[in-house]
Amino acid sequence: MSAPAQRLLFVADPLPGFKIHKDSTFAMLRECQRRGHALAVCTAADLHWRSGAAVQARVQFVELTGHATDWYRVCASADTALRDFDAVLMRTDPPFDSEYFYATHLLQQAEREGARVFNRPQALREHPEKLALLEFAEFAPPTLVTRSAAAIRAFHAEQQDIILKPLDGMGGMGIFRVGPDGLNLGAIIETLNRHGQCTMMVQRFLPEIAQGDKRVLLIGGAAVPFCLARIPQGGEVRGNLAAGGKGVAQPLSERDWAIARAIGPKLAARGLLLVGLDVIGDCVTEINVTSPTCFQEITDQTGCDVAALFVDALERALG
Template sequence: MNVLFIIDPIASLKAYKDSSVAMMYALQARGHQLFITEPQHLYIRNQVFATVQAIQVRDGADLTQHDWWQYSGESIERNLADFDAVLMRKDPPFDMEYAYTCHLLAYAEKFGAKVFNKGDAILTHSEKLTITEFAQFTSPTLVTRDMKRIRAFHQEHQDVVVKPLDGMGGSGIFRLQPKEPNLGSILELLSRNGQQTIMAQRYIPDIVKGDKRILVINGQPVPYCLARIPLAGETRGNLAAGGRGVAQPLSERDWEIANTLAPQLRERGLFLVGLDVIGDYLTEVNVTSPTCFVEITEQTDFHVANFFVEQLEKVLGV
C-alpha cells in the first residue's frame, strides 16, 4: 500500500514516543510505502491534491536522535485518491485551519480517497463534547459560557474541574475546590468573561490512580490501557503535564465503556479513537491524533502499531 501521513513537521516529532512514528515502522515492516505531507500543502483544484514526499524509516535507528528517517524521493503533486490510505495525524489545537483541513479531507473522500479518521467524523465529534452522548458513563457535567451557571454548579458539587473545549495535553484545566479564592478570576479567564463556552465536571477522586487512555481501533478495544498518573499535588494526569504512564489491563467497567462506544464510533467513520476514563467515568473521546501506542507496547505483550496496521489492511482488503 501507499500510505500518506498528514502530520506536523516530521523533524519536530519525538520519535521515541510518537504513535505516528510507531505506525510508520509497522507499515514499512509489512512492505508498505510511506509518504508525508502537512496540512498547508493540501489544496483543491477540482479534486484534492497535496505536495507529498516519500520517506523511509531506518531500522535500528536511535529514536532520540533526528536521523531515524530519510527522504526517498523528490516532492511531487499527488491526488489524495491515488493513495491506498490517508492517515490524518495532525495534532491539535483544533482551530479553524484544522477544521478547513478536515473539510478538504471530507471533499477528497467524495472522489475516492480513503481517509482515517474521516474528515467529517472529526469535525462532528468534539473531543470534549462527544461524552455528552453517553451520559450513563459520565460524571455530572455542565457545558456553558454563563459564569453564574458554573458558580451554581460549583456550589452544588463543591469540588469540580473546569476546562476549555479546545485544549490538549491538560492545558487550561483547573480544579475548583470548595473554598477556591480565585474562582472568579479562573472563570473569567477560561470563559473570556462569558464569551467562550467551557466545560465543568464534578471532580473524580480516582484521578490519583490515573487518567486511563483506552485505544479503540476499527471498533476493537486494545486490551490494555495506559493509566497516566499525575505528579504529586497535580490534578492532571496528561503525559504532557508530567504524568507517569503505567499500562494495565482494562477493568470490567473499561470494557463496558469501550464495547458500548466502539461499534457506534466505527460506523461514524472513526477508525482510531482514544477514550479517556478516570475511575468509572468517561471524560473525553479523542479523535484527532490519539496517542499512547508506544507506552502500551513497551509495557505489555500487545503491539499496538502492528494491530493498527492489521486492522487497516483488513478494512482495505489487503
Template sequence: MKIAFHVDPIAKLKAYKDSSVAMMRAAQARGHQIFAIEPGGVFSSRGVVQAFAQPIAVSDDDHDWYELYEKATIPLNEFDAVIERKDPPFDMEYIYHTYLFERAADQGARVFNRPGAIRDNNEKMAILKHPDMIAATTVTRSTQVLRDFVHEYGDAIFKPLDGMGGSGIFHVRDGDKNLSVIIETLTRHGTQTIMAQRFLPEIVDGDKRILLIGGEVVPFALARIPMIGETRGNMAAGGRPEARPLTDSDRHIAETMAKRLWAEGLFLVGLDVIGSKVTEINVTSPTGFVEIKAQTGFDVAAMFIRNLESVLQS
C-alpha cells in the same frame, strides 16, 4: 499498498515516543509503501484534491529514523489510505483541511479518521452524546451556572473546550476565594464557553487512555498517574504513564463506545477514562502506542495496520 500519513513536520516528530512514527514503522514492516504529507501540503486544483507527498523510509534508529525522497504531486484518491495524524490546535485552519479531506473522500480517497467525524466530535464536547458513560457535566459561559455546579458537587474540574495536554484545567471547590477570578479568566468575562465536570477522586489511580481501533479494543490502557499534588494526569503535565490490562469496567466502556464511534467513521479513538467515567474522546491524533508496547510487549501499531488492511480489503 500506498499509505499516506498527514502529520506535523517530520523533522519535529520524536521517534522514541511518537505514535505516528510507530504506525509508519509497522506499515513498512508489513510491506506497504509509505508517504508523508506535511501541514499545508493538501490543496484542491481543477476540482481534484491533491497533496505534495514524499515517499519516506523509516528505521528503528530513533536519532536518524527517516529518509525522505523526492516530493511529488499526487491526488489523494491514488493512495489506498490516508491517515490523518496532524496534532491540534483545532483551529479554523484545521477545519479548512478537514473540508479538503472530505472533498477528497467524495472523490474516492479513503481517509482515516473520517474528516467530517473529526470535525463533528470536539474532543471535549463529544462526550455529551454519551450521557450514560460520563460524570455530571455542564457546558456554559454563565458565571451563575458554573457557581451553582460547583456548589452542588463541592469539587469540580473546569476546562477550556480547545485545550490539549492538560492546559487551562482548574480544580475548583465550593467556597474557593479564587472561584470568581477563575471563572472570569476561563470564560473571558462571560464571552467564551467552557466545560465543568464533577471532580472524580479516582484520578489518583490514573487518567486512563483506552485505544479503539476499527471498532476493536486494545487490551491494555495507558494510565497517566498525576504527580503528587497535581490533579492532571496528562503526560504533558508531568503525569507518569503506566500500562495496565483493561479491567472489566474498562472493557465494558470500551466495547460499548467502540461500536458507537466506529459507526461514525472514527477508526482510531483514544478514550480518556477516570474511574468508570469517560471524560474525553480523542479523535485527532491519539497517542500511547509506544508506551504500551514498551511496557507490555503488545504492538498497538501492528494492530492498527492489520485492522486498516482488513477494512481496506473488505
C-alpha cells in the same frame, strides 16, 4: 496471508519534531513499512485544491532508516492527488482550530473524489473531543458545557469540587480544579470564559484521578486489552503525560471493557477507526478522535503490539 502493499499518506505534524521513542504516528509508520507498504507524508498546510482539479498535497515519499537520529530519508517529493493513495491517515495533533476545520473539508472533498481517509473527516468534525462525551452521558461524570458564569457558579455550589477546562485544550492545558471553598473560581472563570466569549466545560472532580487518567484505545470499534494510566505527580491534578504525568500500563478493568463495548462499535460505524477514551475511575471524561496516542508506552510495558493491531484494522478496512 499478508495484505498487498499499499500506498499510504500520513497527514501529520512535521517529521523533524517527532519524539520517536514515544510517538504513536512513528509507531504506525514503522509497522506499515515493516509490512511493505509505501509511505508518504505531508502536513495539513501542504493540502491544496485548485478549481477543476482534485485535492492534492505536496508530499514527501519517505523510508525509515531504523536509526535513532536521521530516522527517515526523503526519497522524492511531488504534488500528488490524495485519491492516488490507497489510504490517507489524518494524524495532525490538536488543537482543533479553524485551520484543522478547513483541512477536514479538503479531506472530505478528497473522499468525494475517491480517497479513503482515516479517521473520516466528517466524523472528526462531528465528534469534538470534549463535547462528544455528552452523547454517552451514562458513562460521564456530572458535566456542564456553557458560556454562563452564573451557571458555572451554580454547578460548583451543587458539586462542590469541580474541574474547569477549555473546549480546545490539549495535553492538560488550561485545566483548573476548584474545591468547596470556591477559591479563585471567579478569576478562573474570567480566564477561561473571557467574559462570556468562550464556551467551557465543567465536571465534577473525580478523586480516582490519584490512580490515573486511563487512556483506553479503541481500534476498529474494539478495545486494546491494555490501557495507559497516566498518574499525576507532585501535587498535580492532571495526569496528562505532557503535564508530567507518569504512564503505567495495565489491563482493562471490567468497567473499562463495558464502556468500550458500549461506545466502540457506535464510533467505528461512523468512520472513526481509532479512538482514545479518557477514563477516570468508572467515568469517561473525554473522547479523543484527532490523533490518539500511547501506542509505544503500552507496547513497551506489556508487549501488546498496538501499532500492529492498528495496521491490522487499517488493512481490513481497505479490503
